[in-house]
Amino acid sequence: MLEWHTRGLAVRDRFPSWRDTMSQALVATWLATQQPASFYASARVFDLGGLQLSAMSHNTLQADRPAKLIRQSDPEVFQLHLVLTGSGGITQAGRSAVFQSGQFLLIDSSRPYRGWRGADDVPVESLIIQFPRAALGLRAKVAEQLVAAPFPVEGGITGVLAGHLTQLSENAESLTRQNAETLTSVTLDLIAAACAHQLEATGMLSPESRRRALLSLIHQFIRQRLGDPDLTAETIATAHQISVRQLYKLFEEQGMTVAGWIRRCRLEQCRRDLADPCQRSRLIQTIAARWGFTDAATFSRNFRATYGMSPRDHRNLSAADRALSAS
Template identity: 70%
Template structure:
C-alpha cells in the first residue's frame, strides 16, 4: 500500500516550518499554523492511504493551529478528524466549546467549522494518530455527532480501548499491507470509529448492522488476545463476557471461516512463534514460552506448532538464531 513519509530533519532551519505548513495543508486539511520558535521547529509524519480513510502518525514541536471561516470558504474537504493523543497535551475551541485534552484522549474535529487550538509537550514532541474520513460516512445523525465535536473523551476499556489499540497496531503494520487489505482495514477502522462515537453518545442502536457486527467482532478479538495465556479460555467464557449465546459466538466465527478454538490456537501459536525467534528470550525454556501463551501440554503444543509452521519449536528457534547471526555478520 502507499505510505507517504516526510520530515523536517534534513531541512535548513528557515525552511522547516513553511515546509510543514504546506505539506500538511496539501495532504490533510488546510490550516494556519504558528510557532513561537519556527527556527527550532521539527516535525515528521507518516500517512497511510486506507481507501475512504486516511491514517496519519504525527510528531511535532509545540505549535498553535487555527482554521478560520475564511479558510473554510476557500477549501473544505468536508471531513472529520479523530485524533488519538499519544504524547503531550493541548486545547481547542470549536462549535462553541473549549476543551482540553491529554494522553490517551480521543478528539473529534470537524473541517467545516472554524476552530483554533494548540498542541505541545513538556518533554519531546507532541504525538498523535489521526483518522480522517468523510463527514457523511459515520452513519449517525448530525445532532449525535455534533455532541462529540471538540468534546474529548478517554480511550478506556471497551470499544474506545479497542479502537485505540487497533489504531496503534495498524500504524505499526500498515506498511506491509496489500492494497486490498488496506481498504478492508480502512472499512474496519471506520466501523470502529462509528461504534466508539455511538457508544459515547449512548446511541449504539443507531449504528448500521454491519458496524455493530464489526464492533462486536473487534471486541471479541481483543478480549481473546488479552487472555491467551489462560489455558481455560473457551467459548463459554467469551460468550458470557459479551452477553451473547455460545451459538451466536460460533456463528460469528463461522462467518470468518474458522472455529473459536481454531482462532484461539492460531493466536497462541503466533505468539509462541514470535517469542521463540526473539533473541532476548533465547535462554527461556520452550515450554515456559508455550505455557505463557496458554499451552499447558508440551506434546500438544509441539504437534500444533509443527502442523502450523512445518518445523518443531526447537528447529524454529535454532533457525531464527542462525538467521540473526548471518545478518549480523553480513553472511548470506
C-alpha cells in the same frame, strides 16, 4: 506515503515548509508558531483509500480554520486525533476544551475552529485519522455532539480502537491494497462504535458495524487471556453478554471456529517466543505453557501441522538464520 521532517532544512524554512505541506496533505488551515526558530516537526501520512492516517510529532503550534477558509476549500471530513503525548486546546461548535495524552479528539472540517498544541519543550505526538463525514456510519448530527469534546481511552471499545490505530500506523507502509481496504472498513466501524458508546447511542449503529466492533472486542479479550488454559467459548460469551451460539456464528462468518482462532493466536505467540534469542534458555514447554498449552504432545502436534516443522526445529532454524545474518 508522504514522509516529512524538519531535519536538513534551514531554520528559516522549517515552519513555512511544515505549514504548506500539512495544509495540502490534510485540511487547509492557517498555522502559526510563536517560536519559528526552534520549531521542529515530523509526519508520516498514509492514504489507505477510504481514509487517511497520519502520525505526527511537533512542538508549539497554533491552528485556525476560519469560515473564509472553509468557503474556499472544504473536503467535508472528520478528523479523529489520538493524542499520544502532550496537550492542547480547541474551540469549535460552541465548545472549548483542553485535551491531553490518552484522549481522542474529533474535529469537523466544515465548522470553524481555533486551537493550540504542545509547548516549546514538550512535543505533541498524535495519530490522526481523516475520513469523509458520510463514511462514519452515524448520522452527522449524532457525531457532531463529540466535536471538540475529548473523550478518554479506556477499556472496551475505545481501548480496542487505540490499539488498532497504533498497530495500523506501525504496519501501514507494508499493507497491500486489499488489506488496506479491509482495514479501512474495520477502522471506520471501530470509530463509529467508539463514538456511539461515548454518546450511549449504540442502537444507531448499523448491524454490520455493531457486529464487526463486537468481534474486535472479542479478539482483544482473547489476546489478553491467551495464557489462561481455561479460556472457553462460554467464558468469552458471558463476558460479552451474548450466547455461545451467537459467538460461534460470529466466528463462522469469518470462516473459523472459536477454538481454532484461540489456537492460532497461541501458536503465533509461541512461534515468536521460540525465535526470540532472549528466550533461548527457556524450555519449549515453558513457553508453550505460558500461552495456554498444557500438554506438550498436543502443542508439538499443532505447531508442526501449522508451520511444517517441530518447535525445536523452528527455534534452531531461527538461531541459524541470525548467525548467518551476523556473519
